[in-house]
Every structure is written in C-alpha cells, then in structure tokens.
Amino acid sequence: MNRKVVVTGIGVVAPGGVGREAFWDLLTAGRTATRTITMFDPSNFRSQIAAEADFDATAAGLSAREIRRMDRAAQFAVVSAREALADSGIDLSGDPGRVGVSVGSAVGCTMGLEQEYAVLSDNGRNWLVDHSYGVPHLYGYMVPSTLAVEVARDVAAEGPVSLISTGCTSGLDAVGHGASLIREGTADIVIAGATDAPLSPITSACFDAIKATSPRNDDAEHASRPFDATRNGFVLGEGSAIMVLEEAESARRRGAHVYAELVxxxxxxxxxxxxxxxxxxxxxxxxxxxxxxxxxxxxxxxxxxxxxxxxxxxxxxxxxxxxxxxxxxxxxxxxxxxxxxxxxxxxxxxxxxxxxxxxxxxxxxxxxxxxxxxxxxxxxxxxxxxxxxxxxxxxxxxxxxxxxxxxxxxxxxxxxxxxxxx
Known part of the structure; x- marks a missing residue:
C-alpha cells in the first residue's frame, strides 16, 4: 500500500504573531521577530537575543487547568493542533483508532524542568533537592512524549502516537513519519508537526558555550542573517506548527482544501x-x-x-x-x-x-x-x-x-x- 498524503490544515504559533495568517504576513512582509530576550535576564550571556512568541495561553483558549498542567511547548502544540483541525474542517469522530499523532521536539519540556529545578533547589543553593516542592505534573515534564500525548488527548486520537526527537530535524522527521503512517495504511489521518519552547537560561548557556548563537546584541532585529558574509551564528527562537495530514482520496471526497501533497x-x-x-x-x-x-x-x-x-x-x-x-x-x-x-x-x-x-x-x-x-x-x-x-x-x-x-x-x-x- 502506498497512498498519497496531503496537507489539509495548518496551525502555527510563531514569533511575530500567533496563528497561520499572522505567521504568513510576517514572512511575506520580510519582517523580523528577533529582539532582546524578555523572558529572563540575559545580561550574563554572550548572546542576549531571541525570537520570542507573544503568546497568551488564556487568550489562545487554554483553560486554567491546562495552563497549570502543560509546559509552554505543550501549550504551543495543542493550540496549533486546534487551529489546524479548524482549518481542515475534518471530523475526527469516526474511528479514533485510525487517527495518529506525530510530534517532534528537540528539547522537550525545557522551561518547565528548569523552573521546577529552580524551586526544588532554592535557585541552585541546595545540592540535595526536596521533591515535595515539585508540581504534581513534574514527571510529565521529564518525559518528552508528554508533548505528543497532550495533542492526542486533546484531539481524542487513539491510533499510533509518537514523539520524534532528532535534534533540529525533529519537525521534518515528525511530519515525514506521520506521512509514512498514512502511506502504509496504519492511519488515515495524522496530526503531525513539532514544538519547542527552549528560551531559558540553561539553553542560552549551552549554546553560548559552543559559540553557536549570534552575539550581535546591539542589533537584535538584524542579527539572524543566513548566507550573509557577516553572519556570526543563529538566533534562538520558539514556536510550533502542526498540520493535518490526510489520505488524498479521503480529502478529495469531502471537498477539503489541499495545501500541498507530501511526495x-x-x-x-x-x-x-x-x-x-x-x-x-x-x-x-x-x-x-x-x-x-x-x-x-x-x-x-x-x-x-x-x-x-x-x-x-x-x-x-x-x-x-x-x-x-x-x-x-x-x-x-x-x-x-x-x-x-x-x-x-x-x-x-x-x-x-x-x-x-x-x-x-x-x-x-x-x-x-x-x-x-x-x-x-x-x-x-x-x-x-x-x-x-x-x-x-x-x-x-x-x-x-x-x-x-x-x-x-x-x-x-x-x-x-x-x-x-x-
């Protein structure tokens, strides 16, 4: 079996604007969303700039319980998945066992883990930490598959659920894996994409150590300059994109708008x-x-x-x-x-x-x-x-x-x- 796979829904949380259209407007206008880091004090770091997403979880439709439970990366993924499903107009109420989820992430719940370590260790003062100060969902932060599970739970998918973590190719690989599930007949619909929210002191320290990120702190807006002769490193970002992947004939029968075919x-x-x-x-x-x-x-x-x-x-x-x-x-x-x-x-x-x-x-x-x-x-x-x-x-x-x-x-x-x- 080698069925065609198409993209029928797209959801995005990205720097410069939440939502697919805000993302596309930013790109086609050639605007940059890179700036001095505001999520923590970056003054001690070599690179003090990032592309931050102006994301309000409540405004994005998440409940107080969801916000309490989910790391920022999981919040991005769930919000993106909801937008993708709405965009697709697909009905998932048929056979949930034929609906899969494939989510990629390089660094998992980095922000939740770092925040909880700071609490448990009293900001690093205690070598032996007291676990009783941890939030009830701390174990979930330590297991990257939590990100895929949150999406699967939200869309009620009961088919194959996977977390793909292959560094900076995780997003491509997760979409590729989702497409393969449809091609081979394991699933008819796959909610596929990736999410990362790595903007924390530990991430900045790691990339500072190998001098991979740009130190152009006095010109954050123009710091990310791929292929330019004066480039001097990448600029950290955060965000998520989730897509509805669907078997092509099924999409045709229901009159879905098809963005692209994955070939x-x-x-x-x-x-x-x-x-x-x-x-x-x-x-x-x-x-x-x-x-x-x-x-x-x-x-x-x-x-x-x-x-x-x-x-x-x-x-x-x-x-x-x-x-x-x-x-x-x-x-x-x-x-x-x-x-x-x-x-x-x-x-x-x-x-x-x-x-x-x-x-x-x-x-x-x-x-x-x-x-x-x-x-x-x-x-x-x-x-x-x-x-x-x-x-x-x-x-x-x-x-x-x-x-x-x-x-x-x-x-x-x-x-x-x-x-x-x-």
Missing part, C-alpha cells in the same frame, strides 16, 4: 561529529537525492528550496554545497530562502514551521525572503531571495534540515495534481 522524504546521518559538518554537503545531498527518487521527479522539477539556513558559517556553506551536489545546474536557477532570518531557530520545532511555510508558499505561489541579506558571501553564490518576498510559479518545493548529531533530512512538497507520475 518525498528521506533522512541521512553524516556519522562525523556531534556539531560539525563536512563542507561538501554529501549526506544532505544524498537525502535530497533519495527524496527525489521517492517522488519520482527530477532535480529540474524543483521550483523553490526552503533552506535550513541557520546563519552559521559552516551550515550555510554545507547546504549550499549540498544543493549544488544534488541538483546540479538547477541549484543556480531555483530561488532559495531561509525563514530563520525572521523567526529564529526554534530547534526541533523549526522543521515543521518551515514545512508549514512551504505549504503556504505553494498554495499562494509566493516565496518568502531571506531577511537581512545585505552582503554576498562568495561561498554562498545561489539565489537566496534577499529581503523581499517574490511571486513565483511553483509546482514542487524542497525543504531541508540539518541537526546536531549529524542528522540531515529532506522533504518534497508538490502543488495538488502537479506531479503527474504520482
């Missing part, structure tokens, strides 16, 4: 270094090649590339090389952009946020720009769509991700009916 997905590992990347981009190129083969399309069919584009020197060189290696001359003809320039890098969540952006780009035939791209880097010599969104005819979009641990993922989305061979 190819592959993952590889570089087996090289925990944080380092080989400059030739071979492993990402191989993931792209396998995804193209799965979709039964050629490199010449790719019309837009949504890059990982983190804004680190090694990443931008690495994936530029991967595009050239996998797509050949087509790499010089197709527009490439990174939305991390606007919404930051939300670790495991960003892959699903980028898939949502790709589905919207296909639906509306607009390529989001790479903000803050002012100075060309000779090593990054492709068409990176600087600063201004571009109307563009698209049938096939490629989205890629690269993560610590050597993870490399590639996903292909197509405009409904555009790929005749499928």
């Amino acid at each position: 190819g997905f592959a993952g590889r590992s570089n087996a090289f270094h925990m944080t380092g990347l080989k400059p030739d981009g071979r492993e990402m190129a191989e993931a792209i090649r396998v995804a193209l083969d799965q979709a039964r399309i050629n490199a010449s069919d790719v019309d837009y590339i949504n890059a990982h584009g983190s804004g680190t020197k090694q990443n931008d060189r690495h994936e530029t090389a991967a595009f050239k290696r996998s797509l050949g001359e087509r790499a010089y003809e197709v527009p490439v952009s990174s939305i991390k320039s606007m919404v930051g890098h939300s670790l495991g969540a960003i892959g699903s946020i980028e898939v949502a952006a790709c589905a919207l780009a296909l639906d509306r035939q607009v390529v989001p720009p790479t903000a803050n791209l002012e100075n060309s880097d000779p090593e990054c010599d492709l068409d990176y769509v600087p600063k201004v969104a571009r109307d563009h005819d698209m049938d096939v979009v490629l989205s890629v991700g690269s993560g610590f641990g050597g993870f490399q993922s590639a996903m292909l989305l197509a405009r409904p009916g555009a790929v005749a061979s499928l």
Whole structure:
C-alpha cells in the first residue's frame, strides 16, 4: 500500500504573531521577530537575543487547568493542533483508532524542568533537592512524549502516537513519519508537526558555550542573517506548527482544501561529529537525492528550496554545497530562502514551521525572503531571495534540515495534481 498524503490544515504559533495568517504576513512582509530576550535576564550571556512568541495561553483558549498542567511547548502544540483541525474542517469522530499523532521536539519540556529545578533547589543553593516542592505534573515534564500525548488527548486520537526527537530535524522527521503512517495504511489521518519552547537560561548557556548563537546584541532585529558574509551564528527562537495530514482520496471526497501533497522524504546521518559538518554537503545531498527518487521527479522539477539556513558559517556553506551536489545546474536557477532570518531557530520545532511555510508558499505561489541579506558571501553564490518576498510559479518545493548529531533530512512538497507520475 502506498497512498498519497496531503496537507489539509495548518496551525502555527510563531514569533511575530500567533496563528497561520499572522505567521504568513510576517514572512511575506520580510519582517523580523528577533529582539532582546524578555523572558529572563540575559545580561550574563554572550548572546542576549531571541525570537520570542507573544503568546497568551488564556487568550489562545487554554483553560486554567491546562495552563497549570502543560509546559509552554505543550501549550504551543495543542493550540496549533486546534487551529489546524479548524482549518481542515475534518471530523475526527469516526474511528479514533485510525487517527495518529506525530510530534517532534528537540528539547522537550525545557522551561518547565528548569523552573521546577529552580524551586526544588532554592535557585541552585541546595545540592540535595526536596521533591515535595515539585508540581504534581513534574514527571510529565521529564518525559518528552508528554508533548505528543497532550495533542492526542486533546484531539481524542487513539491510533499510533509518537514523539520524534532528532535534534533540529525533529519537525521534518515528525511530519515525514506521520506521512509514512498514512502511506502504509496504519492511519488515515495524522496530526503531525513539532514544538519547542527552549528560551531559558540553561539553553542560552549551552549554546553560548559552543559559540553557536549570534552575539550581535546591539542589533537584535538584524542579527539572524543566513548566507550573509557577516553572519556570526543563529538566533534562538520558539514556536510550533502542526498540520493535518490526510489520505488524498479521503480529502478529495469531502471537498477539503489541499495545501500541498507530501511526495518525498528521506533522512541521512553524516556519522562525523556531534556539531560539525563536512563542507561538501554529501549526506544532505544524498537525502535530497533519495527524496527525489521517492517522488519520482527530477532535480529540474524543483521550483523553490526552503533552506535550513541557520546563519552559521559552516551550515550555510554545507547546504549550499549540498544543493549544488544534488541538483546540479538547477541549484543556480531555483530561488532559495531561509525563514530563520525572521523567526529564529526554534530547534526541533523549526522543521515543521518551515514545512508549514512551504505549504503556504505553494498554495499562494509566493516565496518568502531571506531577511537581512545585505552582503554576498562568495561561498554562498545561489539565489537566496534577499529581503523581499517574490511571486513565483511553483509546482514542487524542497525543504531541508540539518541537526546536531549529524542528522540531515529532506522533504518534497508538490502543488495538488502537479506531479503527474504520482
């Protein structure tokens, strides 16, 4: 069994605005949501900037009990899932055993864990902590699968429920896993995406230690500058994107609006270094090649590339090389952009946020720009769509991700009916 999989609903919580349309407006306007951190005092850190989501849980429809129980990342996921379901108009009351959930996250309930450790240890003064001061839901914060469980509980899904944690490719991999469940016949509907809320002192300290984040604290708005010659690290972010994935024939029968078809997905590992990347981009190129083969399309069919584009020197060189290696001359003809320039890098969540952006780009035939791209880097010599969104005819979009641990993922989305061979 190899059924077609389509996206029929999209929900987003992202920096710059809560909701799918606010997210899309930010991207197409080329606005940045990066700023000095307000969620804690960042003054002791090398990098003091982030892309924060202006999220009010009560205004987003969560009850007092839900807010008390759920970590911020879980709140993002549930709110995004509700928006996606409303957007899809799908009825889940049929057979809940045929409804699955696939959620990605790199760092789980980081904020809840850090907050509770601060309470239990009296802000680090006590080496031996008193567990009796912990909230009743502390165990849930320690188990990343809680995030997927909260979504499944909220939508009453009784099919396969998974938490995918593969670092910064978690979002892409979770959507890819959800699609595979439908293709193989295990589920008919999968609520798929990712969430992360990592903006806490422990996360800042970790990335400060390896100098991965940008120290451009005096110009937070322009600090995230993928592919620019003056880039000096990524900017942390937070957020969630959840999508309704559905078997294509079922979506057609109920007259659903289809944003995109998921036509190819592959993952590889570089087996090289925990944080380092080989400059030739071979492993990402191989993931792209396998995804193209799965979709039964050629490199010449790719019309837009949504890059990982983190804004680190090694990443931008690495994936530029991967595009050239996998797509050949087509790499010089197709527009490439990174939305991390606007919404930051939300670790495991960003892959699903980028898939949502790709589905919207296909639906509306607009390529989001790479903000803050002012100075060309000779090593990054492709068409990176600087600063201004571009109307563009698209049938096939490629989205890629690269993560610590050597993870490399590639996903292909197509405009409904555009790929005749499928």
